[in-house]
Amino acid sequence: MSALQHATALQQEIRLWKEKRNAVILAHNYELPEIQDIADVLGDSLALARAAAKTDADVIVFCGVHFMAETASILNPEKTVLLPDLEAGCSLADSINVEQLKAWKAEHPGAVVVSYVNTSAEVKAESDYCCTSSNAVNVVRAIPEDREILFLPDMFLGSYVQRVTGRQNMHIWLGECHVHAGITPTDVNNVTRAHPRAELLIHPECGCSTSSMYMLAEGLLPQDKTHLLSTGGMLDYAKTSSSDTFIVATETGILHQMEKANPEKRFVAANPHAICPFMKKITLHNVLAALQEMKNVIDVPSEIRARAKTPIDRMVAIG
Template identity: 75%
Template sequence: MSSVNDQDSLRYEIMEWKEKRNAIILAHNYELPEIQDIADVLGDSLTLARAAAQTYADVIVFCGVHFMAETAAILNPDKTVLLPDIHAGCSLADSITLADLRNWKSAYPDAAVVSYINTSAEVKAESDYCCTSSNAIKVVESIPEEKEILFLPDMFLGAYVQRATGRKNMHIWMGECHVHAGISPADVDNVFRDYPDAELLIHPECGCSTSSMYLLSEGQLPKERTHLLSTGGMLERAKNSPSSQFIIATETGILHQMEKENPNKTFIAANRSAVCPFMKMITLPKVLESLKENQHVVSVSETIRQRARLPIDRMIAIG
């Protein structure tokens, strides 16, 4: 663990190198607090994709995981995209391969493929639409009702979208994020006992999301205090809600920003062990080294990039 003085020195040097390289630092809401605090743009996957598409910087330092840096590279073929730790992967993205998707498509040749942003560039290139948790419902609703849909790779997000849209002709890949899948209904129940008046904010990827939707429909969870939201949606709700206590069912990294923006409110993790080891791989020394040495460039072949660009553009346009 570096000291406060060490971190101050690292931050100062990072800012110097960022200026030298005309770089922008994008960071996901699940990153370490010190990484969140140096970001030019901090947000969920959709926010960061939009920022990557709009930036005038020459270098994009992506403090997130590999598929996010790939998305930035797809959107910016003339810019340098750096990932401070090349081993920062994603268990959800790894749950489906290009071969898997092609085999699945062969069984449903007329279906539209909707890929969650948490996928490889190759899988995106084989898709018709991309989506994030904040716009997945809108993306599915934009597709004609008679059209079959293959939704991948997260089964919990897929179940949430299917229930919200009422689509009967939607097939869902059985993948999961191991961190979110580990947040169980029992976790929520246990925390609710200690904070019965709190609002419950649930990420749709969570293992508790399907049961929570059922309990919500049965009136066993308070409708006015239970919300399924993206990480960006959670941050907005935390700021705008009159509630003073919130149970947060997602990766715990988001608590830093919530507490920073709302010092008079209390935020409780539904499961304190919901920590993504890949997100936590990015550190201040690695960001500095990446900038200084132009280290860990993430690129995508032009063939894949051109094909993957369309579903990503559709995702950004749908909003």
């Protein structure tokens, strides 16, 4: 049996077990192509949180990383949430813990805490709002301008939001996603020189995002061809744009969907080595095992869930 035939057989078996369990499979845009292809819902963190909040399935199989499965569990305490590999973590979420956040809050009493969704349930429970890259600007704009803001943990997304909103009373935690931080200004410069007619799509978490905003302001990047977008925003833009070539500055997993939805267009990774090892821990084998054995259940303690749900609800509600 070829590798393709084996993958197809596993996908068919997963679909059978999904029906038996009345399960729904949610998958992030950075997952392996064969995982994306079996998803009932495929999207960025915000889209998946909204899907988790609405599903009527008994079981949620979350093909993503740990904090995402936690978010689904917080929104659905009566449902069973499975994470196919418990080692699917997140370097960005690990860049701040609840003790560090409590100490930071003590230094800024009365400040509003905005936590990127890439955080643990414990950190969310100490927050006022959660956000994703697609709605971070709108979340900050929803907070009265005279209120001090603590934004965590991603410094690149925080810098982007601060520049767009003009908020001077916003403090930014110095955390980063090691994969996105590895997409550098040099990468962007090199690939834009090689593809001068291409449109440039940049995720706000990227290590090149702050420099790209500066270069945009200085006219060093074309205003009409440079776009800072969430992964969901990238997918939508690529479908509607008349351009035929795009440089994509984010984790390379998204290229599968982009190419699938736009076979006539070309997509070039700003850094082809921008691969998240945690996202790639989810495989067809461990998705099937999770469904068959109902293992790797994500269960958030009730006292943390109750406190974390409010900032998550606010995130889901704000467009």
